[in-house]
Amino acid sequence: MSLASDLVAVALVTVAFRALPALARPTLPFGVRVPPARVDEPALRRERHRYARWVDEAGALGAVVVVVLALLAAPAGVRAGAVTALGAADLAFFLVASRAVGRAKRAGDWYAGTRQGVTADTSLRTDPVRVPWAVLVPAVVVLLATAAVGVLRYPELPATLPALGGTGVLPDVRVPTTAGAAFAPVVQQAVLTVLMPALVAVSLRARPELDAADPAGSAARYRVYLRGLAVLLLGSTALGNLSLAVVAALLWGLAAPGPLATAALVVPLAVAGLAWVVFAVRVGEAGHRLPGGTAPSRLVQRRLVQRDDDRHWYLAGLVYGNRADPALLVHKRIGMGWTLNLGHPVAWAVLAGLVLLAVLATTGVIDLPARGGPTLEP
Structure with a gap:
């Protein structure tokens, strides 16, 4: 750097x-x-x-x-x-x-002196927020277009390609031209295009984060939050695919490394980052910044307050573990999104699978897609 x-x-x-x-x-x-x-x-x-x-x-x-x-x-x-x-x-x-x-x-x-409780909104199950599939269309279009260009370009590629790295490619580091090396950006696009909608679908079915002090208001705000989060995730997928398309163009010799290529690669990611910042400021975690997000203080003592569940959260609210909670995913206390309930057996199965995958990849038992491959002298 x-x-x-x-x-x-x-x-x-x-x-x-x-x-x-x-x-x-x-x-x-x-x-x-x-x-x-x-x-x-x-x-x-x-x-x-x-x-x-x-x-x-x-x-x-x-x-x-x-x-x-x-x-x-x-x-x-x-x-x-x-x-x-x-x-x-x-x-x-x-x-x-x-x-x-x-x-x-x-x-x-x-x-002391408060009435603690929890609240639920069954309408989030009977009439859930739907996955906005239309927002995924641009990501799919970019993926298919990049793949089509790659298929047409592949027969004309030289014997070696620049390695992936830095802001796109490393022109002075070459790797042998193989299908895996040539189509690495396309594979990354495909993984992103498949995983992000799956993440959205799972998130929309996760247990909602509602406030016992304001059940109806928090449920309405949470719906807006979910819709916005789903749109952001799928929109970010399209922008991520655009950046990967620029990487593919650099890899295939259709564009030359330089300020313009770097800008074309970085701008979509910057737009996505800015969108997330605006969403965090205007909507907030679980929608708490939306209008009507704070109950009048004179009514606080008349209502339930959200149950104090600090005993199940660790490391300043970064880790959650509660064996009595059937939910696999719970909303994070810090930031937007969800985290695993480490008191759930499935959570440990997921973590064990990830650790096993990392061990197998590290020991060479399986070959995960790499950013480059064996390098050749320039």
């Missing part, structure tokens, strides 16, 4: 961690559930301020470190390690803040 890209990476990591508390649901500060009447507690304000200060200071230090490493001509791996260390430090700050909020919650007995 260049110094500019290192600094951009430091900035992105810092901004992402800085934004986590602001984007979180008010009743889930730092992954800890609190009742609506306690969302403005002084302890929460102190932790948010301290966390923000730590993240800002770490980001400034990280920028200085990558500049020094660049001046010392440190290897790219070392500079990348510095960025990774920054992310690990920011995650540690988040965990520390989460533990502090949990201690304040227990010390103040914040749930």
